[in-house]
Amino acid sequence: MAASTYHVVLDETVNGRFVVEPALPVDGQVAEGTVLTVRTTPAEGYVLDAGYYSVPGRWGAMYHESMTAEFEVVVDQNKHIGASFVPAAAVAHVEVLHDVVYAQPGVKPLKYDVFTPKGARDLPIIVIIHGGGWTTNDENIMRGLARELTKGGQFVAVSIDYRWAGLADGDAEANSMVDLIEDCYGAIAHIMEHAADYGGDASRIGVTGDSAGGHLSASMATMIERVGDGGFGETEGVFEFMPSYLPAGKSVDVVRDEMLTAIRAAAPSYGVFGGPFLNLYLDDPRIDDAWKQAIMPLHAVPAATVRAVPHYVNRGTKDGLISDAMCTEYVDALVAQGQRVQYVQVGGAGHAFFDWKPDAETRATFAEYGVYYAAEMKAFFASVLSGED
Known part of the structure; x- marks a missing residue:
């Protein structure tokens, strides 16, 4: 043959x-x-x-x-x-450390890329979480946004990857949203541990992400109180996230307490905050409505009097996946808890305008919408993380 x-x-x-x-x-x-x-x-x-x-x-x-x-x-x-x-001038301001592996709970090594402005020292860190329906893409797709956020030398940006939901990674057992959230907390724990090596300040962190990454970044900001070792749904009423990585010598309680003061702001873009889009669950009879709500940022917003977590939310007016109503529902939940929030509708933009790929169309979309709104996002993060707010 x-x-x-x-x-x-x-x-x-x-x-x-x-x-x-x-x-x-x-x-x-x-x-x-x-x-x-x-x-x-x-x-x-x-x-x-x-x-x-x-x-x-x-x-x-x-x-x-x-x-x-x-x-x-x-x-x-x-x-x-x-x-x-x-x-060359577009990246002359930044040094990039590629493929830092922070954990490997499944088949795929989990990694991130660090974008450090040249000469950086003790800068706030913005963690970027990619989208792709929780089952595609990796940290590379957010490098355009990382480059923009590091212009001007105000921030270190770190773009992270995580396990894909279901069997998309080739794991023997399906990954649930819980696993993905735990990976993102693990990445942040690793970034905080090594922040000084990257020119960053581990005590000043903002999170952003688009689409599925919008869900995950909002989760990072709203669910910190539930980082712990009590298991997720194994005991009635207990839904805790164990990070996929913990620094040597630190308990999960210590890591949680550090994150509670370090993660100070979120900028989820055209994200999923609740509802049926999050129905990527394990085939497990224990997964009831309480389990499902426990992975939704919509139901996790803390009162601002307990912990302030300002938000910058945006969405393209021509987005065919994420509706205005979906974003408004989350914004309303933030407002109800007294949180500072800015919601921006990007006129004419569709979905995924913060993505960066080699093809001309994606890069043109980023140039038209991503560059400007990255600058708006950067101004938001500066207002919270610079120490001048």
Whole structure:
């Protein structure tokens, strides 16, 4: 029998080039299992944004990216290969530490990228949590926002990854929303432990994220009181989150108390705060309405008199996934608890305008909406985290 082959397409690039070895056949049909080495070279005045391969996925082309000038791609399905480049001036202000692994509770190592303004010391930290329906994407998709938030040298930005819900990671047992929330708390615990190494201040943290990451970032801000080792739904009425990572020598109680004073503000973008969109649950008879409500930020907002957690919420007016009513319901819950909140509707924008990918359309959307509203978000975080509020 003839060996299986797959079609490999080399995408056109601008402001740089890449070569693939071994060279592809004219028809692009490559034998299964072939390892292709991709080498990228930016044009003068540009630097590598990412090398990548892409495959069809839930949200169109799904990108698997590398931030190194040379990387390998294994041919195991039809793929596109390419590279994107950005002006050197756009990233001259920041140093990036890629792929810091903070835990591995399942098949996938959990990691984050650190964006540190050059010369940073004791800056507030903004933790960014990506979207993708809780089952796709990783921390790379938020690098455009991280770059914008670090301009001006006011903040360190850290973009984190987490387990995907269900069996999307290939884990033997399905991951629930509880697992994802525990991963995000674990990432923050790791970031706080190493904050000084990144030029950051562990006692001043803001959280943001878009779509599914909007849900997770709002959860980080509102549910800290329930970080603990009592289990989630194992005892009636007890719903606690055990972070996927704890620093050596620190109990979960100590970590919770540190987070209660450190996490001071949230900016969830076009997020999911309650309702049926959160119905990604385990097939477990213990999962009742109380369990479901316990993963919803909508039902976790603390009274401002107990703990203030200012919010900046935004949504595109042409968002076909997240409605104005969904955001307004959360805003109203914040207001009812006396929390400071600003809700901004972004005229003409659709969903995911804070995403960054190699394709021209995503980057153009980010340029049109993401850049401006990243500056608005940065002003919000400065008002809370700078110490001048």
